[in-house]
Amino acid sequence: MSDEYNQKNAPLEAQSSDTISGTSGTPSKDIDYVRPAELPEQDLYHGHSFITKWIFCQDAKIIGVQYFLTAVFTGIVGLVLSWLMRLQLGYPDLVPFITAEHYYQFVTMHGMIMVVYFLTALFLGGFGNYLIPLMVGARDMVFPYVNMVSFWMFFIAVCVLMASFFVPGGPTGAGWTLYPPQAILPGTPGSNMGIILMLVSLSLFVIGFTMGGLNYIITILQARTRGMTLMRMPLTIWGIFTATALAMLAFPALLVSCIMMTLDKMLETSFFMPTIVQAGEVLDYGGGSPVLFQHLFWFFGHPEVYIVALPAFGIVSDLISVHARKNIFGYRMMVWAIVGIGGLSFFVWAHHMYVSGMNPWFGFFFATTTLIIAVPTALKVYNWIITLFRANIRMNTVMLFCLGFIVTFVNGGITGIFLGNVAVDIPLSDTYFVIAHFHMVMGIAPLMVIMGAVYHWFPLVTGRMLSEKLGKWHFWFTFLGAYSIYFPMHYLGFIGVPRRYFEMYDSPYVASATGLNEFITLAALIVGFSQLIFIYNIVSSLSIGKPAGKNPWKANSLEWLTPEVPPAHGNWGEKLPVIHRWPYDFNVPGAKEDYITQTTPPSEVISAEVEKT
Amino acid sequence: MDEIQNKEQSTSTHKIGIYLWIWGLLFVLSFFSYMVDWFAFQGFLRWTLILIFMFLKAGLIMAFFMHLYWERYALVNVLLWPMTAIAGFIILMAAEAKYTVFTRLLYFFIGG
Amino acid sequence: MHPGIIFLGVVVGSVLFHIYTPWWWTDIASNWGAMDDTINLTFWIGGGVFILVCLFMVYCVFKFSYKEGRKVEYKPEDHKLEKILTIATTVGVIALLAPGLIVYNNYINTPKNALQVEVNAWQWGWQYRLPGEDGILGTAQVAKISDNNPFGINLDDPNGKDDILIEDDVLHLKTNRPVKILLRSLDVLHNYYVPQFRAKMDAIPGIITYYWFEPNKIGEYEVLCAEYCGVGHYAMRAKVIVESEYNYKSWINEQETFSDLIAKQENNKLKKILIVKNND
Amino acid sequence: MSDNSLNNLPGGFKGMSHDMGSDQTAFKGVQWGKVMMWIFLLSDTFIFSCFLISYMKGRTSTVVDWPNTSEVFSLHVGGVPVPLLLIAIMTFVLITSSGTMALAVKYGYEKNRKMCGWLILATAIGGLTFVGMQVFEWSKLIHEGVRPWENPFGAKQFGSFFFMITGFHGTHVSIGVIFLFIYARKVFRGDFDNGKRGFFTTMKSDYVAIEILGLYWHFVDLVWVFIFAFFYLW
Numbered sequence A: 001m002s003d004e005y006n007q008k009n010a011p012l013e014a015q016s017s018d019t020i021s022g023t024s025g026t027p028s029k030d031i032d033y034v035r036p037a038e039l040p041e042q043d044l045y046h047g048h049s050f051i052t053k054w055i056f057c058q059d060a061k062i063i064g065v066q067y068f069l070t071a072v073f074t075g076i077v078g079l080v081l082s083w084l085m086r087l088q089l090g091y092p093d094l095v096p097f098i099t100a101e102h103y104y105q106f107v108t109m110h111g112m113i114m115v116v117y118f119l120t121a122l123f124l125g126g127f128g129n130y131l132i133p134l135m136v137g138a139r140d141m142v143f144p145y146v147n148m149v150s151f152w153m154f155f156i157a158v159c160v161l162m163a164s165f166f167v168p169g170g171p172t173g174a175g176w177t178l179y180p181p182q183a184i185l186p187g188t189p190g191s192n193m194g195i196i197l198m199l200v201s202l203s204l205f206v207i208g209f210t211m212g213g214l215n216y217i218i219t220i221l222q223a224r225t226r227g228m229t230l231m232r233m234p235l236t237i238w239g240i241f242t243a244t245a246l247a248m249l250a251f252p253a254l255l256v257s258c259i260m261m262t263l264d265k266m267l268e269t270s271f272f273m274p275t276i277v278q279a280g281e282v283l284d285y286g287g288g289s290p291v292l293f294q295h296l297f298w299f300f301g302h303p304e305v306y307i308v309a310l311p312a313f314g315i316v317s318d319l320i321s322v323h324a325r326k327n328i329f330g331y332r333m334m335v336w337a338i339v340g341i342g343g344l345s346f347f348v349w350a351h352h353m354y355v356s357g358m359n360p361w362f363g364f365f366f367a368t369t370t371l372i373i374a375v376p377t378a379l380k381v382y383n384w385i386i387t388l389f390r391a392n393i394r395m396n397t398v399m400l401f402c403l404g405f406i407v408t409f410v411n412g413g414i415t416g417i418f419l420g421n422v423a424v425d426i427p428l429s430d431t432y433f434v435i436a437h438f439h440m441v442m443g444i445a446p447l448m449v450i451m452g453a454v455y456h457w458f459p460l461v462t463g464r465m466l467s468e469k470l471g472k473w474h475f476w477f478t479f480l481g482a483y484s485i486y487f488p489m490h491y492l493g494f495i496g497v498p499r500r501y502f503e504m505y506d507s508p509y510v511a512s513a514t515g516l517n518e519f520i521t522l523a524a525l526i527v528g529f530s531q532l533i534f535i536y537n538i539v540s541s542l543s544i545g546k547p548a549g550k551n552p553w554k555a556n557s558l559e560w561l562t563p564e565v566p567p568a569h570g571n572w573g574e575k576l577p578v579i580h581r582w583p584y585d586f587n588v589p590g591a592k593e594d595y596i597t598q599t600t601p602p603s604e605v606i607s608a609e610v611e612k613t
Numbered sequence B: 001m002d003e004i005q006n007k008e009q010s011t012s013t014h015k016i017g018i019y020l021w022i023w024g025l026l027f028v029l030s031f032f033s034y035m036v037d038w039f040a041f042q043g044f045l046r047w048t049l050i051l052i053f054m055f056l057k058a059g060l061i062m063a064f065f066m067h068l069y070w071e072r073y074a075l076v077n078v079l080l081w082p083m084t085a086i087a088g089f090i091i092l093m094a095a096e097a098k099y100t101v102f103t104r105l106l107y108f109f110i111g112g
Numbered sequence C: 001m002h003p004g005i006i007f008l009g010v011v012v013g014s015v016l017f018h019i020y021t022p023w024w025w026t027d028i029a030s031n032w033g034a035m036d037d038t039i040n041l042t043f044w045i046g047g048g049v050f051i052l053v054c055l056f057m058v059y060c061v062f063k064f065s066y067k068e069g070r071k072v073e074y075k076p077e078d079h080k081l082e083k084i085l086t087i088a089t090t091v092g093v094i095a096l097l098a099p100g101l102i103v104y105n106n107y108i109n110t111p112k113n114a115l116q117v118e119v120n121a122w123q124w125g126w127q128y129r130l131p132g133e134d135g136i137l138g139t140a141q142v143a144k145i146s147d148n149n150p151f152g153i154n155l156d157d158p159n160g161k162d163d164i165l166i167e168d169d170v171l172h173l174k175t176n177r178p179v180k181i182l183l184r185s186l187d188v189l190h191n192y193y194v195p196q197f198r199a200k201m202d203a204i205p206g207i208i209t210y211y212w213f214e215p216n217k218i219g220e221y222e223v224l225c226a227e228y229c230g231v232g233h234y235a236m237r238a239k240v241i242v243e244s245e246y247n248y249k250s251w252i253n254e255q256e257t258f259s260d261l262i263a264k265q266e267n268n269k270l271k272k273i274l275i276v277k278n279n280d
Numbered sequence D: 001m002s003d004n005s006l007n008n009l010p011g012g013f014k015g016m017s018h019d020m021g022s023d024q025t026a027f028k029g030v031q032w033g034k035v036m037m038w039i040f041l042l043s044d045t046f047i048f049s050c051f052l053i054s055y056m057k058g059r060t061s062t063v064v065d066w067p068n069t070s071e072v073f074s075l076h077v078g079g080v081p082v083p084l085l086l087i088a089i090m091t092f093v094l095i096t097s098s099g100t101m102a103l104a105v106k107y108g109y110e111k112n113r114k115m116c117g118w119l120i121l122a123t124a125i126g127g128l129t130f131v132g133m134q135v136f137e138w139s140k141l142i143h144e145g146v147r148p149w150e151n152p153f154g155a156k157q158f159g160s161f162f163f164m165i166t167g168f169h170g171t172h173v174s175i176g177v178i179f180l181f182i183y184a185r186k187v188f189r190g191d192f193d194n195g196k197r198g199f200f201t202t203m204k205s206d207y208v209a210i211e212i213l214g215l216y217w218h219f220v221d222l223v224w225v226f227i228f229a230f231f232y233l234w
Helices: A003-009 A017-021 A050-055 A060-090 A100-136 A144-163 A193-222 A235-266 A290-323 A331-347 A362-388 A397-420 A422-428 A432-462 A468-495 A514-544 B016-038 B043-065 B073-080 B083-110 C003-020 C033-063 C079-108 C245-254 C258-279 D012-021 D032-061 D085-109 D113-143 D156-189 D208-233
Strands: C115-122 C125-130 C164-166 C170-174 C179-185 C190-193 C209-213 C219-225 C237-243 D075-077 D080-082
Touching (some): A060 A100, A060 A514, A100 A432, A144 A193, A193 D032, A362 A397, A362 B083, A362 C033, B016 D085, B043 D085, C033 C079, C237 C245, D032 D156, D156 D208
Parallel strands (some): C115 C179
Antiparallel strands (some): C190 C219, D075 D080
16 A cells, blocks of 8 residues: 555555656656646635535535434434334333334334434435545535535434324334335324325335435545545445445336335335235235335445445444554555445345245345355454454544444344344244344444544544543443343243333243343333433533644545644645655654655655565 | 646547447347347247347447446456356346246146 | 452352252243254353353453552464464354254244144134145135134135144143144234244245144143233133143044034024024 | 557557556546546446336336336337327437437537538537427327326336336436537537637536537437337337
8 A cells, every 4th residue: 555565566556656657667766656636626616604514514514413413312212212112122111102003103213214314324325425635635526506406305204204293194014125015004093194195204214315426536536635546445434435326226116116106106006015904905006016025125235334334444444453553454455345245245145034924035045145244244254353452552533433333243243144144034033132232233333433433523623632540431321231232132032032022921931031022111211311411421522622733643545634623624724734654654664753644655664564465 | 746647538539330230230130139029039049139139239338338448447347357246146037047946846736 | 359359249149049049941842942952052052152151251350450550461463363363263152053053944844744723812712723635724814804704714614624723722742743834914914833842933924834743742832922912912821731642542533523513504594594494 | 758649558458557557547548528428427337227226126026017018019000000100200309319419529528610500509409409309299198097106007117217218218308309409509609719718617618528418418319229219119
């Protein structure tokens, strides 16, 4: 990744001017040489009024914060819903207003909010918008106007979603997978206005996200600064990029299934609806296929898992590297693993459907592809822990969250192997094992990363540090609490407790788990309330936090190297930065400091033995 | 930036003849695929012809009208590789549809 | 306290929890012991990896905590190590996958001598249909369901006449005889699931799905619906009674066939007509 | 200065690995807007593919007979039914408009304002004709009793998929027509020659916008090729 290497060994790399310029093959003497700019300076829109500066804002950083806050708001709604569910499961009859209808509505809204409106929007809309232009060295996203519309589309989608709480019949209670036929038939709560609003909201989300996604992809591909090759981008950007690419190709399937289900509901078409006899009456449907919906949904749904996971992978790699003061181990392999996981994720979707009654022969195909995907994922885990080996680990809050991520992710990844392997999945599917698995792997693990990332980048966004002391308390409550929610929950699945049960009744083996359910509920309440520490920390640090100054973590990547902290509109002041190396040159032998920023030209660190990678 | 340079247009202009040629070919191919229906070919032959004409037409439009033929391979590859996901989806859904109709016929009508 | 100790505690705690947990599988009552074996295999391999990874992480945390001026290794890549890890992981994955696929192959291929049982599911209840003496279930369509024909059997299908209809949610099975469960749903998705049998499959309106198992332990088992099917999902229970051949015979002889049902209805109609006539 | 000249770059797969390994841009010499349209079209391809795959699944797995499209979509000319006549004409109209669009792009790059503008207008009129014929086709089918939820000729799904897929395609065409008219006006006004700033985006106009619009329009044609093959000829 270093210039020395590129100059000597790779004739086609960007830095070697001779092959590109065709100036007769004399190697350039200047080791700091970087190819000149291809594109003219970006034409930026400068808002002047309050409205154009803060509300309909075209600055990706503000849009990122807007996305972040909106997503967190919906996330808090989702959290409260989860408490209500847990209260019912741990202490049935304690809260009188939780009826079976309400319980299923809470389950549905919790799931949909957390997966789509919270995690996806937060990682791609929030972190993506804020970090992409900064980390690749652009002045802004390439289409700031479209980016602004994207956020407002998301905002409207959230409003429509929230509106469904207040319509007659309440929000849909179809489960977050919205499987027809039950999603649109009476017998499921919210099968009138609730489901329609949900489908409309999802469609709006997809449209809005497409606008944002185009921005993220094209900014990364076409608007990098001089010297920033793809293989010099921080892994955060790789994760967000691949996730966005997946989203661009997976959300269409969701949009299509939403459109078709809306038509099934409103025009009584029969895309997903076979002949149905309900309450002794033959309905006006016929010939459709419910399994088709499941295929479409999971063709979106499985990439969606990686849309959430890949940015988390990327971000955590950067956090670990910075705070362990060591280069990330096997950068190339990390990149290829991210891309490979992304590509494969389009060929594994039906492992969510092993017991769905699809063509039974699919089991072989999907079990195989699913377990193939385990290999690059495992390699990423190895690389994270090898990065810790012989490093110099700062045990601060950010690092704690990274470690928490590794523990929960490995745990959840391994239970994923249970569920990906078709014969093992059959007894476990549709039980609490599944719930425990996906909460561990795509709930808690990404949350750990989000929180770590907030502690890491808060100084950049606000110019002030968060309190370490509160941060550590927050971490231990969250990590130990969440682990003790979901680790024992797997064992409920082993017993055979099916998911989405409002009440367990008195099956002998289910009854034996009453105590466990109470414990899980208590832990969930504690974890939820401990987030107040986090919120308090953020709010108080905004005014009384220690001023961060420039680059408080001594990181290498570009976002810390802006002329002003927090970065101003246009990010880079007069001149765009020029990149000379990858962002992981920590503790290079022979260098004076333990880090060499990406913008440091080779001539300034002539004694450092930067290695070819 | 000191060394900004105006890009050349890779896709700027091509001779008008090539557009007219492609245009003509598209008409001819469309006419052929219409003839497939006109002569009521059935079975394997029909499908082969339909697919050949379809892909030829799609290829011509993409390659020349949309200038993909003149674009650099980086763009072309990025655009075409995702089609494997669609191809996989098509194959699997075809198998799924066959299975569905099989169980329907077996258990609803034929029995045994 | 060093944070490493707490992480170590988490790993040790997980292992201890696993050893002492009172919550574990229900005793198996079917032939799918192989599924339990594959779960165990996955557990040992996966659990081993979890423990190793976490212990290595804890070791690093203890050993390499921040110290000013500590010598840090600068080694961006190590192709040999990466290769070894890739191969080892691939081998592990194959070891997990291969047995799984073998078991699955058994799961989708029903033995020839399996007894067919059709399970009808609706919001929110179950009923069953067994083939009569011919051993073949008649074809049926949900659209034909009526008060006189609760299973929607095609009237012109001779195989359907002797089908045994059980309009009750208790199913009797005999031990050591494979059963092929055919699932038919009237309205939405359901799933006929007995934890002790391990096997499960969704019932989907519009198609027939199947799975098979061989109950091998006499007893009463609770059936749970394992696919969300609306507000009554959690209450959608039924019962399976696995019993000896003798008891099964006496149970099945008491059950009504489709032709019995038709005859009874004819009778009722006649009676009604008679009553009406008499009243005149 | 010639460092960035495209002519000096290697081509083919070698060029691809060069571009991917280089800094600043991965697609050399391709404007942001064009990449945006391409990636958007890729995403849109997935939408139409999902529709068509669903249609394949629905059509294959229904046990009710699928109507014979040759007959359903035939027109009576002098009392003789001509199969798929209207559809054939629609296909030709769309291809014609695609051709005029391709030429408009060419003249746009040559800064031939008049020619470019008229060709765009011709394209728009072609698109409008297409939409008009589609309206006629829809009304004919509706008149014959075909509805999204029922179909006198056989499987229910025929109506549902027909109206949904052609409707979605028709929406694309209509949006395209609107944009064609807007851009024709812009061309005639000379926005692309003097780099007038956009009303919403405040960005400078450039003739590359015509190519981007062209990409969209050709894509609409491309989709019709597949719909024609799979919906009408199958």
